[in-house]
Amino acid sequence: xxxxSPSSYDEMFTADGAVRPAYRGYSEWYQEQPADLxxxxxxxxxxxxxxxxxxxxVYGNEDAEERLIPFDMVPRIITAHQWRRLSRGIEQRVRALxxxxxxxxxxxxxxxxxxxxxxxxxKNPAFLPQMVGFTPPGGVYTHIVGIDLVRTGEDEFMVxxxxxxxxxxxxxxxxxxxxMMAMFPELFTRVRVREVSDYPRRLAxxxxxxxxxxxxxxxxxxxxxxxxxxxxxxxxHAFLADQMGAExxxxxxxxxxxxxxxxxxxxxxQPIDVLYRRVDDDYLDPLTFKPESQLGVxxxxxxxxxxxxxxxxxxxxxxxxxxxxxxxxxEIVEFYTGEKxxxxxxxxxxxxxxxxxxxxxxxxxxxxVKEVHGSGGYGMLIGPTSSKKEIAAFAAKLAARPHNxxxxxxxxxxxxxxxxxxxxxxxxxxxxxxxxxxPAGIDITPGGLTRVALKKGSLVVNxxxxxxxxxxxxxxx
Amino acid sequence: MLGRSANGIFWLFRNLExxxxxxxxxxxxxxMALTRDARDASDEWRSVIVTLGLRGLYEAKFGTxxxxxxxxxxxxxxxxxxxxxxxxxxxxxxxxRMVRAGITREVWESVNDxxxxxxxxxxxxxxxxxxGDVLDTIRRQSTQVRGAxxxxxxxxxxxxxxxxxxxxxxxxxxxxxxDVKYYVLLPSISYVGSSLDNVQWENVLRSLAxxxxxxxxxxxxxxxxxxxxxxxxxxxxPRSLAFCYGKLRxxxxxxxxxxGGESEAHAILREADCDLHQTTIDAIxxxxxxxxxxxxxxxxxxxxxQIQYDYRFID
Numbered sequence: 001x002x003x004x005s006p007s008s009y010d011e012m013f014t015a016d017g018a019v020r021p022a023y024r025g026y027s028e029w030y031q032e033q034p035a036d037l038x039x040x041x042x043x044x045x046x047x048x049x050x051x052x053x054x055x056x057x058v059y060g061n062e063d064a065e066e067r068l069i070p071f072d073m074v075p076r077i078i079t080a081h082q083w084r085r086l087s088r089g090i091e092q093r094v095r096a097l098x099x100x101x102x103x104x105x106x107x108x109x110x111x112x113x114x115x116x117x118x119x120x121x122x123k124n125p126a127f128l129p130q131m132v133g134f135t136p137p138g139g140v141y142t143h144i145v146g147i148d149l150v151r152t153g154e155d156e157f158m159v160x161x162x163x164x165x166x167x168x169x170x171x172x173x174x175x176x177x178x179x180m181m182a183m184f185p186e187l188f189t190r191v192r193v194r195e196v197s198d199y200p201r202r203l204a205x206x207x208x209x210x211x212x213x214x215x216x217x218x219x220x221x222x223x224x225x226x227x228x229x230x231x232x233x234x235x236x237h238a239f240l241a242d243q244m245g246a247e248x249x250x251x252x253x254x255x256x257x258x259x260x261x262x263x264x265x266x267x268x269x270q271p272i273d274v275l276y277r278r279v280d281d282d283y284l285d286p287l288t289f290k291p292e293s294q295l296g297v298x299x300x301x302x303x304x305x306x307x308x309x310x311x312x313x314x315x316x317x318x319x320x321x322x323x324x325x326x327x328x329x330x331e332i333v334e335f336y337t338g339e340k341x342x343x344x345x346x347x348x349x350x351x352x353x354x355x356x357x358x359x360x361x362x363x364x365x366x367x368x369v370k371e372v373h374g375s376g377g378y379g380m381l382i383g384p385t386s387s388k389k390e391i392a393a394f395a396a397k398l399a400a401r402p403h404n405x406x407x408x409x410x411x412x413x414x415x416x417x418x419x420x421x422x423x424x425x426x427x428x429x430x431x432x433x434x435x436x437x438x439p440a441g442i443d444i445t446p447g448g449l450t451r452v453a454l455k456k457g458s459l460v461v462n463x464x465x466x467x468x469x470x471x472x473x474x475x476x477x
Numbered sequence: 478m479l480g481r482s483a484n485g486i487f488w489l490f491r492n493l494e495x496x497x498x499x500x501x502x503x504x505x506x507x508x509m510a511l512t513r514d515a516r517d518a519s520d521e522w523r524s525v526i527v528t529l530g531l532r533g534l535y536e537a538k539f540g541t542x543x544x545x546x547x548x549x550x551x552x553x554x555x556x557x558x559x560x561x562x563x564x565x566x567x568x569x570x571x572x573x574r575m576v577r578a579g580i581t582r583e584v585w586e587s588v589n590d591x592x593x594x595x596x597x598x599x600x601x602x603x604x605x606x607x608x609g610d611v612l613d614t615i616r617r618q619s620t621q622v623r624g625a626x627x628x629x630x631x632x633x634x635x636x637x638x639x640x641x642x643x644x645x646x647x648x649x650x651x652x653x654x655x656d657v658k659y660y661v662l663l664p665s666i667s668y669v670g671s672s673l674d675n676v677q678w679e680n681v682l683r684s685l686a687x688x689x690x691x692x693x694x695x696x697x698x699x700x701x702x703x704x705x706x707x708x709x710x711x712x713x714x715p716r717s718l719a720f721c722y723g724k725l726r727x728x729x730x731x732x733x734x735x736x737g738g739e740s741e742a743h744a745i746l747r748e749a750d751c752d753l754h755q756t757t758i759d760a761i762x763x764x765x766x767x768x769x770x771x772x773x774x775x776x777x778x779x780x781x782x783q784i785q786y787d788y789r790f791i792d
Contacts, residue, residue: 238577266788
């Protein structure tokens with residue numbers, strides 16, 4: 001076995017090569033495995049994914065070829081103790097996010113109090129005037145949230161991003177565990193890992209707890225709205241619908257009928273109570289947003305505001321994903337919970353502020369610069385790995401529209417080993433735990449999706465940029 | 478269930494059935510081509526293309542040159558033929574992805590696996606040496622999907638829409654083969670018993686993978702009327718029109734039970750079913766085999782359209 005590079009915190013090995021407590025059980029098992037067995041299992045896992053069709057489509061790829069997200073067989077392990085602290089922090093943050101969204105679309109106390117500049121909302125396309133004054137059923141805005149965490153030390157977890165709009169990846173969390181359990185059942189008898197497989201059931205229960213006023217007292221009708229089979233996350237949409245026993249609908253299946261959103265079934269149109277939509281706000285209602293959209297339902301916003309349907313997540317939650325808003329999260333958490341944030345933000349420069357912009361422009365080669373509305377690793381600059389030419393080109397874009405960007409230091413993300421030809425080799429990781437919100441409370445699935453940069457030294461973990469995933473374990477006490 | 482999903486599952490199984498049906502058809506053509514002189518071989522390949530309704534497309538590309546390798550590849554993988562087998566497998570898989578939540582993991586995996594295998598096998602032109610392997614794979618994969626269906630699917634509306642797709646397509650295929658061969662065989666009907674006649678009729682059976690069953694039932698006697706009767710009216714043979722309609726009857730009856738009532742489609746089915754039950758092969762030949770089959774095909778299409786309408790497959 002190899003020790004990690006000394007510059008980053010390795011979650012499995014200490015600097016002098018000793019195995020950390022979280023990985024002891026796994027490491028003992030690993031030592032007993034013949035080297036070629038694990039490699040053979042890797043090939044098996046890939047064939048398994050191909051056969052089961054766990055694929056994703058890459059945008060901008062001409063023939064829309066489906067790709068596999070590479071799966072690494074070394075689990076990412078979190079101790080029960082670490083998880084307790086993390087979940088307290090996540091719970092606090094998600095509670096604050098919901099209160100924040102409610103406030104933004106009502107009295108905007110946080111703006112009145114001077115803690116959040118009003119200009120962040122003005123002309124921000126993620127802020128929806130249609131939501132002003134409206135309270136979603138159950139008061140829940142973010143039914144499903146993914147909080148992206150990075151780690152830089154033993155107890156140093158930071159939030160890199162909030163995904164309150166439409167977090168994806170939960171199907172990989174579930175399938176990765178299934179795969180690990182199928183390949184190494186004996187491992188799970190030796191190491192006690194907390195269960196994740198009941199996520200779909202909890203999701204269904206959580207969604208059904210937010211019925212709209214128009215829902216009758218019958219069995220709640222939940223449907224998943226997908227943009228269709230060419231969407232990059234289609235596999236996940238189908239997977240979740242299947243696991244929840246919900247219908248997987250497309251815009252063309254839906255229409256407004258008697259003040260409800262109804263789906264065309266083989267027996268005629270049937271009203272839907274809760275729509276778990278995986279279609280962006282912009283495409284949700286051609287009457288209200290993009291008129292050319294084929295993915296949504298004409299009139300759904302009117303039905304929604306009249307109490308005819310619950311939309312999860314609520315339209316307009318994307319404002320919380322804005323990276324300029326993100327930079328205010330410590331204040332936001334404190335404002336709504338009255339507590340100090342348990343989880344810290346990554347230090348962030350707001351390029352809209354002249355001093356910050358000056359600093360950022362002078363230090364581009366050290367920083368990561370992101371678009372405030374961007375996601376998925378698109379449109380960002382990673383200073384340390386960019387050429388002079390790329391940096392100069394980016395500097396021009398940045399100077400022209402500073403409001404559009406924030407910058408962060410290049411963090412020394414923690415590493416977890418992957419299984420490579422040379423054995424265990426450290427690679428950078430992040431973690432996206434999945435959180436369900438309902439009037440009954442906040443429910444965090446133990447673990448989440450660990451994304452791993454497969455290239456040596458790379459800090460980009462996004463699957464659209466060649467990242468892979470790992471099974472994420474939270475140890476049972 | 479969603480109307481769109483019902484449509485997806487219906488077409489998933491129609492496309493699979495269509496892909497499967499090409500295997501014996503090509504095999505029979507290939508066998509004829511091997512045992513006959515060049516002109517007869519070419520005639521045989523043309524009849525295969527006509528059966529599949531591809532004559533216009535084929536001749537636009539190759540003229541009247543019905544060379545075996547051209548025909549085989551045109552049917553299996555040529556992009557100028559939008560109904561090629563590879564595309565059928567791909568469409569089936571696209572439909573399966575679309576209705577992923579309505580089918581079991583086993584059915585999805587077998588459909589996905591078929592597509593992966595066919596894509597690999599049909600990535601390059603199929604030579605006569607590889608043909609056997611390709612056709613075997615088509616057959617094996619279809620069997621695998623069917624097995625997954627039988628063994629894992631709930632017997633609910635989804636299952637019944639799937640089966641309806643299969644049997645509508647199968648009935649159409651059997652009827653078309655009979656109809657096309659009828660012209661080839663036209664002169665021979667009055668010369669029952671000549672050796673050319675026998676080989677041709679045997680070829681009809683081969684095109685429907687029914688030669689062994691027929692021989693078994695008839696002690697090896699090849700006879701036009703008997704074969705036509707077998708393919709149209711014998712409900713023991715799983716590719717006969719009577720068998721397909723027997724299945725359609727039970728699938729539609731299931732829907733009527735589940736939906737608490739019949740639809741227009743049930744009336745069409747009853748009419749067709751009644752016809753198959755009350756007629757005899759002599760009556761069919763008296764009316765004219767071609768007329769009978771033409772009427773059957775058109776009613777079969779009408780039934781498919783009516784089902785799609787009654788169960789709101791499309792808006």
